[in-house]
Amino acid sequence: DLNGDGNASNDLVYIPRNTGEMNFEQYTSNGVTFTVAAQKEAFEKFITNDPYLKNNRGSYATRNGANYFMVPRFDFSTVLEIFKNIGKERHTIQLRADIFNVGNMLNSSWGVGYNTNNSSPISLGSKTFDPVTNQPLYRMAAVNGSLDYPTFRMGTSLFDVWQAQFGVRYSF
Numbered sequence: 001d002l003n004g005d006g007n008a009s010n011d012l013v014y015i016p017r018n019t020g021e022m023n024f025e026q027y028t029s030n031g032v033t034f035t036v037a038a039q040k041e042a043f044e045k046f047i048t049n050d051p052y053l054k055n056n057r058g059s060y061a062t063r064n065g066a067n068y069f070m071v072p073r074f075d076f077s078t079v080l081e082i083f084k085n086i087g088k089e090r091h092t093i094q095l096r097a098d099i100f101n102v103g104n105m106l107n108s109s110w111g112v113g114y115n116t117n118n119s120s121p122i123s124l125g126s127k128t129f130d131p132v133t134n135q136p137l138y139r140m141a142a143v144n145g146s147l148d149y150p151t152f153r154m155g156t157s158l159f160d161v162w163q164a165q166f167g168v169r170y171s172f
Contacts, residue, residue, distance in 0.1 A: 002124075002136060013122065017058040019044050025125035025137040032145055039140040042147035046121060046140075050151045069152070073111045075100045094169040105162035113155035117143050121151075 002011055016022050024039040047053040052066035076099045083092040103110035118141050125137040143149040154160070 012060045012063060014060050015047065015053050015057050016043075023130060023133075023135045023137050025127055025139060027125065027139050029142060030145060032142070034140070034142065034147060038147060039138075043122065043140050045148065046151065053151075066151075069114050071111065071113045072103065073101050074103060076102050089172055091172045092170070094167075094171070096167040096169070097164070098166075099162060099164045101159070101162045103162075104160070111162070112160045113157075114152040115155050117149045117151060117153050 019040045022040045022043055024036045024043075026033065026035050028034070047057065050066070053061070056065070078097050080095040081092060082095075083090055085091075099105065101111040104112065120141060122138045122140050125139045127137050129135065130137050140147055
């Protein structure tokens with residue numbers, strides 16, 4: 001909570017111009033020690049691989065400034081209706097086929113959304129401020145025990161794969 005408003009989850013992050021502006025502290029998590037140099041290298045790679053961060057170096061990230069990728073998806077439906085009038089009543093059988101996320105059926109990389117690997121890649125360290133420079137000290141968060149991860153990863157939910165359903169309806 002560097003701005004002192006009592007809420008640490010709403011502070012916007014400064015995107016450093018270069019590694020000289022990065023202030024990390026060494027820490028150990030799950031038996032793995034992350035050095036200052038390793039964190040600087042990983043955070044530099046994280047910034048340069050993200051278009052929003054790379055283009056806004058030297059400024060504060062704006063709230064909701066980085067956006068998810070647009071995911072074009074399209075569905076296909078077809079209905080075959082067979083009917084016969086019997087007396088004054090109409091008897092109908094409908095055969096229906098729906099395919100959701102058709103693009104993914106054609107190409108496995110189409111129609112797939114993205115998820116954030118870590119919504120808070122850096123956090124304040126245990127010391128909070130460097131006693132010499134009075135600058136905040138940070139820790140880069142590890143994902144699956146590694147500092148080397150992209151901002152986004154491909155989605156793995158049911159919405160990211162094609163699905164089909166078939167139906168039959170009889171009405172009279």
